Structures are given as C-alpha cells and as structure tokens.
Amino acid sequence: MPRTPMSLLSPADQARLRGLRLMKAVALGALLVMAVVFVIAFVLEDRYPWLGYVRAAAEGGMVGALADWFAVTALFRHPLGIPIPHTAIIPRRKDEIGRTLGEFVETNFLDSAVVREKLLSTRIAEKAGEWLRVPEHAETVAAEAATMATGVLRALSDDEVHDLISDLAREHLLDPEWGPTVGGWLDRVVTADAHRDAVDLGVDSIATWLHGNREAFSGLVSRRLPSWVPSVAMRLVDDTVYHEAITFVEAVQKDPDHPARRAVDAYLRRLADNLQHDPTTIGRLEEAKSAVFDSPRVRELATDAWNTAKSGLLRSLDDPQSGLRRRLTEALIEIGSRLHADPALQRRVDDRITDAAVFLVGRYRHDIASIITDTVEKWDPAETTEKIELMVGRDLQYIRLNGTIVGALAGLVIYAIAHAVL
Secondary structure (H helix, E strand, O other): OOOOOHHHOOOOOOOOOOOHHHHHHHHHHHHHHHHHHHHHHHHOOOOOOOOOHHHHHHHHHHHHHHHHHHHHHHHHOHHHHOOOOOOEEEEEEHHHHHHHHHHHHHHHHHHHHHHHHHHHHOOOHHHHHHOOOOOHHHHHHHHHHHHHHHHHHHHHOOHHHHHHHHHHHHHHHOOOOOOOHHHHHHHHHHOOOOOOHHHHHHHHHHHHHHHHHHHHHHOOHHHHHOOOOOOHHHHHHHHHHHHHHHHHHHHHHHOOOOOOEEEHHHHHHHHHHHHOOOOOHHHHHHHHHHHHOHHHHHHHHHHHHHHHHHHHHHHHHHHHOOOOHHHHHHHHHHHHHHHHHHHHHHHHHHHHHHHHHHHHHHHHHHHHHHHHHHHHHHOOOOHHHHHHHHHHHHHHHHHHHHHHHHHHHHHHHHHHHHHHOO
C-alpha cells in the first residue's frame, strides 16, 4: 500500500487510494471465503461425497487467488518481504521502464507523419479565427497579452535597460563619425534641390518677422552715428536700413535665381564636401557632438526615454479603454474575421504551423521524449512504485478476483473430469 500520508495526496489520488484499498479487501475476502469453504468441504466430504466438487472448486479458487496475488504483488514489491528473484519488478527496473516509455512516445507519438496528419486535420486556423473574431474573445486575448507585457515590463531592471540604451546609443549613434554621413546626406539633398522648400521657409519667416518688428530697427544704426548728426537724419538712416532689408528679402522671395539663393546653394555644397573630406570640419562636428552628448547626458537621455516609454506603456496596458488596448482588440478581431472567411489564408497558416511543428518535432523529439526518461530516473523507487500502484493497482486487484473465480471453475472442471474418467 502507498506509504504517503493521505494529507499529502491530491484529491484524485486519495480517491484512487480508497478504491485500491477496497478492491484489495474484496480480493482478500474472496480468498478467505474460498479457504473457509475448502475447510468445511474437506471436513464433511466423507459424510457428503458431493462436497468433493465443492472442495475441488474451493481449492482451485485458493490456488488461483494466491497465484495472482503473488503475480500482482511481485510487480511492486517482494511478496512477504522475501527477495524472491524476478519480483519487485517496477522499483528494480524503474529506469529501464522510463527509457522504454520515452522511446515508445518518441517513436509512436512524436513521428513527423503523425504530427503532420493530426495538425492538418485539426484546422487550427479556421477554429482560431472563428473563436477570435468574437469581440469578447479578442478582448480576453488582448487583456492576457497586456497582463503578460505588464509583467515583463515590471520585471525588467531599469538600471540594466538604461545601460543597454546608453550602450546602443553610443555604439550606433555616438561612436561612428557623423561628418561623412551628414555630408553625404546634405550633398544628395542639395543635388536634388530638396532644400529649396527649407530656404523658402526661412526667407518667409524672416519677411514675417521684419513686417512685425519695425521697432527693432529703431536706433539699430543711428545709435552708432556721431552725436552731432541731427535726429531727423538718424531716423532716416534707420528707416532706410529697415526698408532695404524688406526690399532685399522680398527680392529673394520673388526671384528663384537670386544671388543670395545661389550663395546659400554654394555654401551648402561646400559644407557637404567639407563634412565628407575635410578633417578640420569633421573634427569640429565631432567635438560639437561630444559636447552635446557626453556620457552623463547620454545616461540622462536613456533614463528619461525609458522612464517615459515605460510609464506610458504601463498606463496604456492597464487601461482597457486606452487606444493601445482598443487597437489591439480591433486588430485581433480583424485577424479572426480574415482567418474565418478566407480558406486560402487558412491553408497558408495551417501549412506554416504544421511545417514549424514538424520541424521542431523532427529536430527535438528525442529531447522531448528524454523528459520522460529523465523524470522517471529522478523519481525515488518507492515513490515510483506508489505512483504506479495508485494509477493501476485497483484494476490489478480485479486480476486477483478473476483468478479466484477462474481457479475455482478450473478446479471444479478438473475434478469433475477426473471423477468421471476414473
């Protein structure tokens, strides 16, 4: 009988244990009944000759019961504690049983053809689409995905993420020279005249500012003139400078080929060339980059970026009405609808899933099956015996009961034949 206390067994194992004990009692009771009947028939056989048939049946029943008790007990332990050869089979050959079971599962259940046939007949994509297109189901999946994502985000170490972002930023953004890349990009922009809109925007902004800031030119030039110059002349100088600035800007706005525009184009071309080939210009850009993105600032930027992104994601994931959750649910519903309504898509998805599963099974089926072997090897022999006896022991007790009945019938038939012949 299993030695594990009832309190440590699961409810299912407790029910199995009660059934096992009941069947053991029934099988033992049948043996005792046969023994009592045998004694009575043996004592009274001389007075009542017909009891010979009863005695023979009871004798055969006892032999069958004892033989099957020995056979069943020998599977799990030594009968009566006597180390008879070829008994206690399960605890003695536990590891071999585990290996055999693992090989059986690997050969018969993890075969590529079996897996492919089963998956293709299951119609995974169609069933998944039919289930997923229901809004309540899509919301459930979205909620579970949000819970998993939230758990992952909360489990991540902020310091490690900061270090990772800083390292990535330095490796891919700060350590490489910017000059050749920026210069090549600027050269392509100027060659394609893609900078024209930016120049127009700048000129328009200057013109808008000039029209709205007339007072900024008061005294701009006149305050630098000698004090003996009349005030009227000073105002005239300031007005002239203001109107000339407006006239110049308006001329640049109107003339696409204005010398100022050509000067800007020439400057940008020189700058693009210097950024690609002039060590001095490249060095100055690198110095400016280093001054802006020194290590403490990179760390601060990484910290701010991660904290902002993390807090925003957590808020969106926790709120069922957030835009992220709603869009995820809508996307899942759309995926489910397409899977349900498109047979061609179903076949493609089923084929992809099947191919992936067959590949994984074919590549790792030995490793999967070894889980059984390794698990059984780690079990204690006594615990293994208890587990197996709880699972199949009740059915094995029927063998004892059947052996009692069959033995009684066999004894009766043999006695009847012998009595008839002799």
